[in-house]
Amino acid sequence: MNILAISSEMVPYSKTGGLADVVGALSPTLANLGHDVRVFTPLYDQVDTSQLNLEVVLPDLDIALGDHHYRVRVLRDVDNPTAFLVHCPVLYARGSIYTHHPDEHLRYLTLGWAALLTSQHMGFSPDVLHCHDWQAAMMPLTLKACFSWDRLFENTRTLLTIHNLNYQGGFSSRILPDLNLQGSTHLLHQDYLHQGRINFLLHGVLYADGISTVSPTYAREIQTPEYGAGMDPFLRERSSTVVGILNGVDYESWSPEKDEFIPYRYDLDDLSGKEKNKKHLLHSMGLPYVEGVPLIGVISRLAGQKGLDLLGEALPPLLAQRNVQLIALGSGDPGLAQMFASLQRAFPRQVCFFNGYSEPLAHRIEAGADIFAMPSRYEPCGLNQMYSLRYGTVPVVHRTGGLADTVQMWNPANKTGTGFVFDHHDATGLHWALGRALETYRRRDEWPILMKNGMKKDYSWTNQARVYEELYRRLGS
Ligand code: ADP
Ligand code: GLC
Numbered sequence: 001m002n003i004l005a006i007s008s009e010m011v012p013y014s015k016t017g018g019l020a021d022v023v024g025a026l027s028p029t030l031a032n033l034g035h036d037v038r039v040f041t042p043l044y045d046q047v048d049t050s051q052l053n054l055e056v057v058l059p060d061l062d063i064a065l066g067d068h069h070y071r072v073r074v075l076r077d078v079d080n081p082t083a084f085l086v087h088c089p090v091l092y093a094r095g096s097i098y099t100h101h102p103d104e105h106l107r108y109l110t111l112g113w114a115a116l117l118t119s120q121h122m123g124f125s126p127d128v129l130h131c132h133d134w135q136a137a138m139m140p141l142t143l144k145a146c147f148s149w150d151r152l153f154e155n156t157r158t159l160l161t162i163h164n165l166n167y168q169g170g171f172s173s174r175i176l177p178d179l180n181l182q183g184s185t186h187l188l189h190q191d192y193l194h195q196g197r198i199n200f201l202l203h204g205v206l207y208a209d210g211i212s213t214v215s216p217t218y219a220r221e222i223q224t225p226e227y228g229a230g231m232d233p234f235l236r237e238r239s240s241t242v243v244g245i246l247n248g249v250d251y252e253s254w255s256p257e258k259d260e261f262i263p264y265r266y267d268l269d270d271l272s273g274k275e276k277n278k279k280h281l282l283h284s285m286g287l288p289y290v291e292g293v294p295l296i297g298v299i300s301r302l303a304g305q306k307g308l309d310l311l312g313e314a315l316p317p318l319l320a321q322r323n324v325q326l327i328a329l330g331s332g333d334p335g336l337a338q339m340f341a342s343l344q345r346a347f348p349r350q351v352c353f354f355n356g357y358s359e360p361l362a363h364r365i366e367a368g369a370d371i372f373a374m375p376s377r378y379e380p381c382g383l384n385q386m387y388s389l390r391y392g393t394v395p396v397v398h399r400t401g402g403l404a405d406t407v408q409m410w411n412p413a414n415k416t417g418t419g420f421v422f423d424h425h426d427a428t429g430l431h432w433a434l435g436r437a438l439e440t441y442r443r444r445d446e447w448p449i450l451m452k453n454g455m456k457k458d459y460s461w462t463n464q465a466r467v468y469e470e471l472y473r474r475l476g477s
């Protein structure tokens with residue numbers, strides 16, 4: 001199949017979260033299955049182009065969106081031929097991937113138009129147009145309204161993948177001319193339009209041939225008012241086309257036996273490296289290592305979604321009463337950063353917080369921690385709990401979305417399960433689950449079995465890419 005994909009993030013070029021990991025791994029996996037995959041993604045100013053082998057596909061492509069004109073250059077990464085980088089410094093050299101600038105919609109409409117116009121130049125006839133998140137969600141409608149004259153797209157079916165329903169790309173209807181929909185504005189959601197609003201994600205939900213999200217549980221949750229973020233009525237309407245496909249893990253990058261970022265490699269048969277990584281991690285973060293003291297790890301965007309406020313409530317009593325340590329890595333919301341910083345001040349020998357973004361440290365925490373805390377309020381899929389399973393770092397999670405689908409509660413009676421799962425999203429629930437984890441950690445006849453149960457799980461992309469392949473074939477039928 002010819003697969004055209006549009007994504008605002010892609011590893012190794014850009015990343016704020018899991019979307020980048022997913023698109024960066026799914027695309028080459030599909031290519032290895034024999035498909036011609038072309039992913040369009042911005043060339044942000046953070047990308048170190050000196051390290052890349054880029055070839056020019058189109059030196060000058062003019063894109064007009066309403067009264068706005070952009071000249072973009074389309075480049076292809078010779079070493080990663082699925083990646084097409086859209087170079088347009090006036091839009092993508094902003095010092096950060098996402099902005100709150102008034103032209104945010106134009107930054108991503110340009111990306112989508114670049115994908116479709118470049119396909120025309122290349123004579124690339126996609127069987128599938130795969131749109132990720134709100135940034136690409138206007139493209140199924142754009143294809144229908146502005147490109148249906150071109151037989152190149154005659155057989156193109158569209159798929160919207162929702163990685164996070166709470167980011168919808170909501171704009172004022174003043175941007176209407178920028179959509180280039182002239183004769184087709186009746187295709188926009190009219191009630192929203194009358195209220196002066198245009199919601200990008202909604203139009204993906206309305207017009208894509210298929211809608212997927214990143215876990216089966218989240219696929220059900222988003223059709224309820226509780227998790228639907230106002231989109232649930234539209235998703236329920238299209239219920240038969242909404243599917244949940246669990247994300248995979250790129251085990252080339254995230255496996256303790258080959259991880260290049262960690263000082264000591266280890267695997268299922270020889271776990272001795274894990275304790276060495278723990279000692280190294282604690283010392284590098286300025287914390288003492290004492291044998292037998294469990295270490296909890298956190299790696300997260302600091303955002304309300306992640307439920308980290310519960311840690312702020314549940315941890316102080318645990319840290320005060322028990323011998324336990326915490327290393328947290330995260331950036332984002334200043335209030336949450338403040339919360340971790342005060343924990344560190346209150347418990348200086350037990351807690352270390354690194355406020356920032358660090359890929360190497362993320363790997364060292366996965367390898368060095370004993371327990372991984374992920375108390376997300378909602379979680380479309382979540383990758384870190386799956387990374388944790390592979391590293392023998394036992395996850396403690398809230399039963400929601402992809403966390404519910406990937407972590408099974410430990411049952412000491414028959415020694416099954418891979419982690420600790422709490423149902424009620426409050427500090428008591430998290431305190432209970434962490435308490436269970438800490439007690440189990442002391443039981444030397446149980447803990448290694450629990451670790452190994454997780455390490456044996458296989459969430460590789462090869463399996464998941466085949467599920468996407470099947471979905472692509474079914475689209476529109
Ligand atoms: P989300 O996409 O909602 O942030 P995921 O669990 O799907 O959640 O993916 C998060 C990804 O981002 C993981 O690869 C994680 O290691 C990484 N990550 C998040 N915050 C940081 C950080 N501060 N430093 C390094 N990596 C981070
Ligand atoms: C989103 C979600 C996360 C998911 C990731 C990749 O950022 O918050 O749960 O794993 O996308 O699909």
